[in-house]
Amino acid sequence: MKKNQLMEKVIHGIFLVLGLITVGCVLLITIYLVISGIPAIREIGLVDFLFGKQWASTATEPKYGILPFILTSIYGTAGAIVIGVPVGFMTAVYLSKMASPKVKSVIQSAVSLLAGIPSVVYGLVGMLVLVPGIRKIFNVPDGASLLAAIIVLAIMILPSIIKMSITALDAVPKEYEDASLALGATPIETYFRVSVPAAKSGIAAAVVLGVGRAIGEAMAVMMVAGNVPNMPDSLFQSVRFLTTAVSSEMAYSSGLQRQALFSIALVLFMFIMLTGATLNFFLKRERE
Amino acid sequence: MKKTLSIIMTVLLCISIFTGCGNEQSSAVSTDGSTSMEKVIGSLGEAFQNDTGISFTYNPTGSGSGIKAVSEGRCDIGLSSRELKAEEKESGLSGTILAYDGIAIIVNPENPVNDLSLDTIAKIYKGEITNWAEVGGNDAQIVLIGREAGSGTRDGFESITDTEDACKYRQELTSTGDVITTVSQNPDAIGYASVASIKDTVKTLTVDGVSPTEETIKDGSYVVQRPFVLVTKSDADLSDAAFRFFTYITSSEANEIISAAGVVPAN
Numbered sequence: 213m214k215k216n217q218l219m220e221k222v223i224h225g226i227f228l229v230l231g232l233i234t235v236g237c238v239l240l241i242t243i244y245l246v247i248s249g250i251p252a253i254r255e256i257g258l259v260d261f262l263f264g265k266q267w268a269s270t271a272t273e274p275k276y277g278i279l280p281f282i283l284t285s286i287y288g289t290a291g292a293i294v295i296g297v298p299v300g301f302m303t304a305v306y307l308s309k310m311a312s313p314k315v316k317s318v319i320q321s322a323v324s325l326l327a328g329i330p331s332v333v334y335g336l337v338g339m340l341v342l343v344p345g346i347r348k349i350f351n352v353p354d355g356a357s358l359l360a361a362i363i364v365l366a367i368m369i370l371p372s373i374i375k376m377s378i379t380a381l382d383a384v385p386k387e388y389e390d391a392s393l394a395l396g397a398t399p400i401e402t403y404f405r406v407s408v409p410a411a412k413s414g415i416a417a418a419v420v421l422g423v424g425r426a427i428g429e430a431m432a433v434m435m436v437a438g439n440v441p442n443m444p445d446s447l448f449q450s451v452r453f454l455t456t457a458v459s460s461e462m463a464y465s466s467g468l469q470r471q472a473l474f475s476i477a478l479v480l481f482m483f484i485m486l487t488g489a490t491l492n493f494f495l496k497r498e499r500e
Numbered sequence: 501m502k503k504t505l506s507i508i509m510t511v512l513l514c515i516s517i518f519t520g521c522g523n524e525q526s527s528a529v530s531t532d533g534s535t536s537m538e539k540v541i542g543s544l545g546e547a548f549q550n551d552t553g554i555s556f557t558y559n560p561t562g563s564g565s566g567i568k569a570v571s572e573g574r575c576d577i578g579l580s581s582r583e584l585k586a587e588e589k590e591s592g593l594s595g596t597i598l599a600y601d602g603i604a605i606i607v608n609p610e611n612p613v614n615d616l617s618l619d620t621i622a623k624i625y626k627g628e629i630t631n632w633a634e635v636g637g638n639d640a641q642i643v644l645i646g647r648e649a650g651s652g653t654r655d656g657f658e659s660i661t662d663t664e665d666a667c668k669y670r671q672e673l674t675s676t677g678d679v680i681t682t683v684s685q686n687p688d689a690i691g692y693a694s695v696a697s698i699k700d701t702v703k704t705l706t707v708d709g710v711s712p713t714e715e716t717i718k719d720g721s722y723v724v725q726r727p728f729v730l731v732t733k734s735d736a737d738l739s740d741a742a743f744r745f746f747t748y749i750t751s752s753e754a755n756e757i758i759s760a761a762g763v764v765p766a767n
Contacts, residue, residue: 268649268665269649269650270649270650270655270665271664271665272664272665339678339681339682339685340681340685343682343685344685344686347686353640353641353642353643353670353688354643354670354671354686354688354689355686356670356671356682434674435678438670438671438672439648439671439672439673439674440669440670440671440672450669450670450671452672459674460648460672460674461648461649461650463561463562463564463565463650463674465564465650469649469650
């Protein structure tokens with residue numbers, strides 16, 4: 213009996229350690245980012261760093277202003293949400309409420325497949341099809357632009373938005389809809405006046421999840437956005453995102469340039485923490 | 501009971517996997533650095549491995565990372581596709597030129613322009629010439645394709661054309677392959693890439709009437725070129741295996757392999 217209890221404790225301990233590994237990783241990354249991100253911000257100055265409009269890290273007189281990256285990331289994500297959310301949301305309403313089981317299973321497996329495609333493949337297809345396409349359709353000198361990045365991001369966030377919205381819509385009690393139908397509302401009226409409002413915090417969570425995915429994407433964006441640190445004044449401008457600013461220069465960087473890249477990563481980390489906190493807020497509200 | 505025992509055994513087994521590493525460095529050569537040198541160092545490493553049985557590894561990370569790796573002792577030989585900077589030499593590193601690489605100026609095959617002078621190339625990249633018609637091409641805006649800040653190819657190109665910090669890029673891409681693909685997709689694009697990696701999908705321009713060939717790069721008449729440098733620590737000796745590799749690739753025997761990889765041997 214005693215032996216058994218000892219065994220229980222040992223196993224308990226092992227599981228605790230395994231659980232702590234995850235926590236440890238998060239802490240380690242956070243601490244590391246803060247420690248390695250602060251020095252460059254101090255040296256450059258917080259205001260110059262966050263609101264400087266010029267980035268020229270290898271110039272003889274280097275400039276480290278990341279406002280173009282911040283704005284690009286915000287615009288790019290907002291654009292992806294503007295295109296992706298209506299499409300994803302309508303798809304979710306259709307799949308959850310109207311589609312026949314057969315259609316639903318086909319579309320749902322397509323959505324899962326879309327979620328499983330590696331981002332480098334999105335980037336490659338974007339580079340070979342979308343970029344030349346934009347060049348021809350809009351008659352601009354080059355298609356690698358903010359617009360190309362927005363389109364790629366919009367497609368990439370579709371699966372998260374669709375899946376999350378379906379879960380929220382499926383969770384709406386059937387009684388609500390039955391009551392609405394019994395009062396004489398048509399099915400469409402019921403879905404949009406009853407089901408969607410009842411699921412709204414879940415749908416909001418889906419949008420935030422999409423934001424998180426879009427703001428953190430690097431590979432696909434790097435291949436279609438052009439990567440020049442311009443201010444994003446036009447949809448056809450070649451731009452650089454926060455993520456690509458880090459990844460494109462990391463390989464060859466040194467000195468203050470490298471430290472500044474860590475500072476960019478820290479800013480990005482803050483953005484992602486913020487979306488994470490917002491997501492938690494919505495999910496909690498839905499549960500209540 | 502049996503289950504817990506098996507779990508513990510598995511954990512022990514997992515741990516034992518990690519203890520195995522670390523000691524295998526003794527008879528191996530590790531190199532780290534420039535992605536442009538992949539082809540030449542890869543074929544040299546393969547030949548060396550076949551001749552001597554000493555295993556060879558190459559980590560394509562980029563010139564800066566390679567130099568850092570050798571100074572931190574994470575590899576035997578660092579590979580850089582630019583000359584070492586003064587501060588890097590001061591920190592105890594020395595460079596040996598292995599070969600010369602020509603940087604080709606490439607355009608889309610549909611582009612009628614065949615030759616540009618070095619000066620014109622500089623003006624195009626600085627944004628002083630913006631239309632192909634000004635240099636004998638179609639009436640279309642020139643789309644400048646380049647590499648990311650810190651890339652050895654970009655550094656080489658900008659220092660040769662004297663356009664440092666002045667290039668008005670439309671796109672900054674992170675690999676040679678991406679540059680070639682992008683130029684092959686856009687009829688108005690111009691880009692630069694290592695001669696060794698040029699494919700038929702793009703057209704190589706002559707510079708001041710000289711096309712990049714082995715002779716023109718070696719005798720210096722093709723001006724857009726840069727060295728491939730082997731970086732070692734000047735204060736510490738190489739391991740036996742690394743020393744054998746170093747002598748092998750800098751000897752004249754290796755010249756044939758270096759030429760076959762599309763660059764011009766220096767020794």
